[in-house]
Amino acid sequence: GAPERLAALDKQIAEAEAPPRDIHGTLAEVIHRDAICFQRLMQEVDEPLLEEATRMLVEAHHRVILGRGVSHMMCLILAFYLTQAGLPSIAAIPSDFSNQVANLGEHDLMIVLSFMPYSRETVDSAVFAKASGVPVLAFSDRSDSPLAPYADILIPVPSEDLLFSCSVTTFSALAHAFAIVAASQDQSGTLHRLKAADKV
Numbered sequence: 001g002a003p004e005r006l007a008a009l010d011k012q013i014a015e016a017e018a019p020p021r022d023i024h025g026t027l028a029e030v031i032h033r034d035a036i037c038f039q040r041l042m043q044e045v046d047e048p049l050l051e052e053a054t055r056m057l058v059e060a061h062h063r064v065i066l067g068r069g070v071s072h073m074m075c076l077i078l079a080f081y082l083t084q085a086g087l088p089s090i091a092a093i094p095s096d097f098s099n100q101v102a103n104l105g106e107h108d109l110m111i112v113l114s115f116m117p118y119s120r121e122t123v124d125s126a127v128f129a130k131a132s133g134v135p136v137l138a139f140s141d142r143s144d145s146p147l148a149p150y151a152d153i154l155i156p157v158p159s160e161d162l163l164f165s166c167s168v169t170t171f172s173a174l175a176h177a178f179a180i181v182a183a184s185q186d187q188s189g190t191l192h193r194l195k196a197a198d199k200v
Contacts, residue, residue, distance in 0.1 A: 063087060070168065077175050085179040106133045
């Protein structure tokens with residue numbers, strides 16, 4: 001609930017070291033922290049889970065990606081990479097989650113992203129999708145996030161940043177990796193789409 005989230009944020013702020021005030025020092029600290037997140041991702045992520053998530057992405061008829069706040073920015077990144085790889089995807093508009101989720105069926109895929117503090121609308125959308133038989137692929141900051149009970153697969157993504165939010169860097173790399181693997185399964189089709197996009 002909200003009190004627990006606020007207590008966790010208060011603790012995080014109290015324990016945080018003061019970040020550098022100059023841009024060069026701050027850049028170095030941001031890169032350092034992102035590097036730690038990358039390292040944690042590689043150590044903690046489950047390879048079979050990634051393979052299954054890739055299969056879900058590739059085999060889905062339609063892909064709708066939901067998230068609010070910084071998670072919405074991650075949705076846009078993932079939708080861009082997947083579409084470029086030949087898996088057309090929609091980053092849902094936060095104000096219209098209900099209509100976009102209502103159009104999904106059992107052969108589609110709902111991808112949800114939510115990091116602390118978790119979006120109620122995103123979690124509710126996952127609840128509805130699960131109850132409707134729509135496969136759910138989730139990305140969150142921890143394996144026991146509120147999305148976990150409603151996700152067929154949940155992939156934890158370490159992403160803490162200096163603003164007590166989450167960095168998009170680790171997730172961007174993961175999204176890029178999914179797209180590269182998907183594109184490699186249809187190299188001639190990917191090349192054709194890139195040429196067509198260039199003509200357009």
